[in-house]
Amino acid sequence: MTAQQQVFARMGLGRLRELAVQTHEHHTDEAARAFVERLIDLEIERRMVLLHERPGWHPASPGFGDGTGKSTVATDAMYLAHIKGIRLGEWHDVARRALSKVPERARLAALIKGVKDHGNGDGPLAARYDDIAKDCSAFAQRLGWPPGVAALRWYGNGQAIKWAANKARIELLLMAKAGVIQ
Numbered sequence: 001m002t003a004q005q006q007v008f009a010r011m012g013l014g015r016l017r018e019l020a021v022q023t024h025e026h027h028t029d030e031a032a033r034a035f036v037e038r039l040i041d042l043e044i045e046r047r048m049v050l051l052h053e054r055p056g057w058h059p060a061s062p063g064f065g066d067g068t069g070k071s072t073v074a075t076d077a078m079y080l081a082h083i084k085g086i087r088l089g090e091w092h093d094v095a096r097r098a099l100s101k102v103p104e105r106a107r108l109a110a111l112i113k114g115v116k117d118h119g120n121g122d123g124p125l126a127a128r129y130d131d132i133a134k135d136c137s138a139f140a141q142r143l144g145w146p147p148g149v150a151a152l153r154w155y156g157n158g159q160a161i162k163w164a165a166n167k168a169r170i171e172l173l174l175m176a177k178a179g180v181i182q
Contacts, residue, residue: 008034013091021179036172039181040114042095047111047144098181102168105154108136109164110172111143129158 001009008016008031016038018024019031099107112132115125124138132139137150155161175181 004028004030005034013038013094017176017181020176020181022177023179027177032173032176035176035181036169037114039095039098039172039176040110040169041118042092043099044111044114044143046092046096048115048142094181098172098175099168101175102171105152106164106168106171108140108143108145108149108154109161110168112136112139112161113165115139115143129161131158133157133161 016031016035019026019028020035021027102110116129125142127139133155135150136155137147140149141147155164
């Protein structure tokens with residue numbers, strides 16, 4: 001990871017969105033790419049983690065439950081948001097809206113590639129691209145698509161998934177540079 005990529009990784013999404021717009025005086029293509037990658041990551045997080053009814057995990061067991069120890073204090077940020085009724089953040093909605101403008105086939109491919117690029121998948125998420133192309137139902141269901149998506153035969157092989165994912169990223173990149181992602 002280059003120094004510039006590290007700066008973009010630590011930068012807030014609001015500032016990164018500003019730098020992604022082509023008319024901004026400090027615009028760089030790298031900022032736009034980083035913004036698109038973060039949007040895809042947020043959509044993956046929304047679909048695979050936050051939409052499930054799991055509020056988070058306590059750092060320790062509840063102990064006696066008398067409220068005096070660290071183990072009975074709700075310290076997990078996701079758990080606190082769940083208690084307040086806040087399940088998704090503003091940027092999750094921005095990512096959802098931006099990706100909804102991309103054709104569904106390309107959107108699924110971009111999310112598949114995003115999961116595969118992070119290498120944190122196990123079970124059906126660890127499958128090779130060619131295996132996913134043969135039957136994408138397990139992957140698609142984990143990402144929120146209905147079970148019948150495999151019958152559509154969207155991808156002939158693993159390379160078709162990668163091409164569709166690149167098409168989605170290019171479309172998102174163009175939207176980010178034009179400043180239409182709000």
